Amino acid sequence: MDTPDGSTEHDQPLVCASCGASPPPGQEAAARLSWSRGSERGRTTWTCDRCSRANLRSIEGKLDPAWW
Numbered sequence: 574m575d576t577p578d579g580s581t582e583h584d585q586p587l588v589c590a591s592c593g594a595s596p597p598p599g600q601e602a603a604a605r606l607s608w609s610r611g612s613e614r615g616r617t618t619w620t621c622d623r624c625s626r627a628n629l630r631s632i633e634g635k636l637d638p639a640w641w
């Protein structure tokens with residue numbers, strides 16, 4: 574087996590945690606740049622660019638008003 578960068582992280586399939594969408598073959602590299610990356614219980618999660626924009630509102634809504 575030949576793993577150029579030796580990263581196990583890149584072995585994970587890119588799937589949107591919100592809508593379950595995945596980038597078409599050949600588009601994963603671009604998606605990793607445009608999608609939002611997060612972590613949940615030590616696992617890397619991805620959110621597609623569409624859901625990221627939709628989530629911005631809900632994320633802002635969850636912030637404690639006093640924080641501002």
Ligand SMILES: [Zn+2]
Nearest residue numbers: 589592621624
């Ligand atoms: Zn999505």
